[in-house]
Amino acid sequence: MPSNADIAAVFEQMAALLEMKGEVVFKIRAYQRAARTIEHLPFSIEERVASGQPLKGIPGIGEAIEKKTIEFIQTGAVRALEELRGELPDGVLTLMNVPGIGPKTAMRVARELGVTTIEGLEKAILEGRMAALPRMGEKTAENILRHTRALSLRTKDKRTPIGVALPVAEEVIAALRDRCPGLRKLIPAGSLRRWRETVGDIDLMGAADEPQQAIDAFVVLPQVMEVIGHGPKKASAVVKPGIQVDLRIVEDESYGALIQYFTGSQQHNIRLRDRANRMGLSLNEYGITDIATGRVEEFADEEAFYARLGLQLMPPEVREGVWELELAEKRALPRLVELGDIRGDLHVHSDWSDGREPLETMVAAAAARGYQYVAITDHSAGRGIANGLAEERLRQQIDVLRDLSARHSIAVLTGSEVDIRADGTLDYSDEMLAALDVVVASVHSAMGQERERMTQRIIQAMRHPSVTVIGHLTCRLLEERDPIEVDVEAIFQAALETGAILEINASPERLDLKDIHVQRARELGVPLVISTDAHHSDQLAHMRFGVAVARRGWCEARHILNTLPRERFLALIKAPKPERVRLIKQGVA
C-alpha cells in the first residue's frame, strides 16, 4: 500500500538519476514537478487508482507518469527506474544527500574517484583527491567535508517542526528590527509563511532603503552561529539552535513581488510563471516584465501583483500549486477560518493531572483570550504516569469547576481526556462519562496494534454515547514518533455515522489531524474542532498552529464547530448523538 510520499519518492529518484545521465532538463523537471504535486495532494493516489478514477487532470501528471504510478502501485516497482539504477554507479543518490553535492558532482566523484559512500567521500577529501578534480578546489572540498560531518547528525531532508522554527524566526526578526531602524518590513516567507508542519529552513524577507545595511546587521546577530553566504541583497546563516536562515532585503517598491516569490510554493510559482508567459509576461522577485517591451512593473504588495495576473489574492496556506490558481481566477476562493473565529478550547489540562498550572489559572487564561467556553480535560485513571484522575477525584473536580464557572463569564465545561483502552473500552464507568460535558477519547497505549484492530478500537469508542471528540487521532509526534496504523477513511465514515467529532490537535508537536486529513474530512462533511491540548496557560496560544492546519485543509469557519457561539455549541454537544448527526448533516455551523 504505497503512500503518496512513497510514489513521490519514486519520481524524485527518477528525476535525480535522469539528471545525472544528462537527460534534457525539461524531462527532469516534469518528474520533479509530478513528485512534489503528488506529495501534497489532499487524497490518496492509491485509493484513487483503486476506484478507477484517472490521474490525468492532476497538474503535472500525464500519460507516462500515470502509467508508471499504476505500475508502482500494482508491482511495487517501476521498471524504468530499476533500469536507470542499473546504468549508474551505486550510491550516487547517497552522495546527493550532501548539501553542495548535486548530480554533476555526484557523478564525477563516483566515476573519477570511484567513491560512492559518505565515508569514502570524506577520505577522498582528506587525501586531497577531491580538490584535485578540475573546477573543484580547496574551499569547495572543505565545505563539502563540513557538510558530511554535519550529516552524520542530521540528514539534508531532516526538517524542523514549525513549533520550533516559528519562535526562532520571530526572535531573529525582533533582534534585527532592534538593530536596524531603517528596516521597514520583515516577515517569514517560504514554508513557514505557508504554515507547513515542518520547514527545511527559515526564509525572511524584508524591505529597507539600504538593503545592504540590514544584510550586514544580520550576519553579526548574536543568534548567528555560522555565516554560509553574504552578498549585498541576500545572506544565509545557521542560527541557534542549528536552523538555516536565509534573509533577502529589497527596496519598498518591489516588496510585494519579493514576498510573493519567496512564499512559493515552488509548484505554485512554476504554475504562476506558466500563466504569466501565456500573457506575454515574465515574473521575478523584483516585479513583472512585459516580454515584448521589456518594461518592468513593480509591486509594493502581493494583492496588486496577483491582480496584474488576473488572480484573486491567495492565502499562503493554499499556495501548494494544485488547484488554487483555477479558483483564484474565478474569484471563488473560500474565506478560510481565522484565529479570531475560535470561541473556545476543548482540550485543556491542569495540575490535577499532568498539566503545570491550577484550574483557576487555565480558566482565567482562556477567558483572557476572549473565549466563550473552555473544557477542562485532565487524564483518566489509567494514565498513572500522567497522574490520571480516579473517579472520586474527577467528581471533586466537577464541583470545583461548577464553582469556577459561576465566578467567570466564560462557560467552564467539565470533561476528561479518557483513554481508549487496547480493547476499545473506555477508562471510566458509563455513569462517570455521562456526568461530563465533554469527553475527549484518545489512544495513549498499545500503539503498535495492527491497522484493522486499531481502527475498530477507535470506532468502538466513537460509538459510545458519551464520547464527544476523538483526540489526536494518529498519535504521531512530529519528527519523533510515527503515526499509528489506522484506516483514516473508515474513521471519517464512522464520524459521520456516530456524530463523534474529530480533533485537530494544535500542539505543534502533534498537529494531528494533519492538513491532508483535514482536507479530506472537510470534503466529507466530518465534524471538526481545533483544540490545543494545553498543559500550561502559555500553550493556549498554540491555537494558531491548529488554525493554520485547518486553513491548509481549506476549512472555513463553518467547518470548525468551536467557532460556534456558546449557546449553539452547548446545544450541539449536549444533544444525544443521533440528534447531533442530524444537526451536523444540516450544516449546523
Add this chain to the structure above:
DNA sequence: GCCGTTTTCGGCCCGACTGTTTTCAGTCG
C-alpha cells in the same frame, strides 16, 4: 514528460551566490 483562449509541436521560471574562473558551471531555492 507535460501542455494548449496564440500552439497536438515547440516551447518549457528565474536569479543569487560561490568558487573557480577571466566568462562561467554548479547548486540552491
